[in-house]
Amino acid sequence: MGFVNMKFTVDRKIAAEYFTGVKKAEIALMEAIFESLGMERDSIDKTLSKHGQYVSVNYYPRCEKSELGVTFGLRIHTDASIITTLLLDDVPGLEVLQNDEWIAIKPVPNTLLVEVGDLLEALSNCRYKSLVHRVMVNPEKERISIATNCHPSNDTSVGPPKELIDKDSNPAIYRNFTYKEFLSAMWLEGSANGSRLDSFKINSTA
Numbered sequence: 001m002g003f004v005n006m007k008f009t010v011d012r013k014i015a016a017e018y019f020t021g022v023k024k025a026e027i028a029l030m031e032a033i034f035e036s037l038g039m040e041r042d043s044i045d046k047t048l049s050k051h052g053q054y055v056s057v058n059y060y061p062r063c064e065k066s067e068l069g070v071t072f073g074l075r076i077h078t079d080a081s082i083i084t085t086l087l088l089d090d091v092p093g094l095e096v097l098q099n100d101e102w103i104a105i106k107p108v109p110n111t112l113l114v115e116v117g118d119l120l121e122a123l124s125n126c127r128y129k130s131l132v133h134r135v136m137v138n139p140e141k142e143r144i145s146i147a148t149n150c151h152p153s154n155d156t157s158v159g160p161p162k163e164l165i166d167k168d169s170n171p172a173i174y175r176n177f178t179y180k181e182f183l184s185a186m187w188l189e190g191s192a193n194g195s196r197l198d199s200f201k202i203n204s205t206a
């Protein structure tokens with residue numbers, strides 16, 4: 001992985017270039033996603049206000065699997081983002097849940113992987129579903145991944161556009177909420193078990 005070595009020294013210039021490039025790619029992708037939802041291509045700033053990115057650099061040391069055979073490097077979760085862009089090295093570990101089955105993702109060199117986060121699920125009234133994923137440890141090799149999470153400004157109200165909602169045939173699934181509210185709910189819950197959007201469900205009994 002180019003700009004981070006195993007001691008976590010970061011080349012600032014390359015990192016700045018990388019994250020600026022990722023942001024550009026994310027905007028292009030979100031424009032296409034917005035268009036697919038019947039929204040204006042260029043309504044991202046209006047919808048998400050001052051959207052930003054937070055980054056996690058994940059380091060997974062070599063680790064033996066437990067006797068149960070299942071040892072997590074990162075437990076099951078969805079991302080608190082609109083979309084997340086992942087840069088993986090060549091060590092496997094990431095698994096995604098599809099039709100109740102865990103699928104191991106084969107790292108492809110020089111490839112970015114984009115995941116749908118919780119906020120896109122809410123914004124699209126579940127047309128896009130947030131990706132449930134986890135990372136398994138690797139007993140032979142250490143591993144690094146870099147996740148860039150695109151998020152709206154704290155006070156923006158996140159919710160589906162009017163065009164997507166029909167009271168009878170396509171009712172709103174989640175109430176509108178701010179990113180600030182979403183994060184508070186997430187920390188209150190104490191675990192991101194893939195269902196943290198539940199507390200915003202309309203007609204939720206929670």
Ligand SMILES: O=C(O)CCC(=O)C(=O)O
Nearest residue numbers: 056058079094135145147
């Ligand atoms: O390490 C990975 O492949 C995934 C990291 C991840 O899921 C995250 O940072 O949210």
Ligand SMILES: [Fe+2]
Nearest residue numbers: 077078079133
């Ligand atoms: Fe994640």
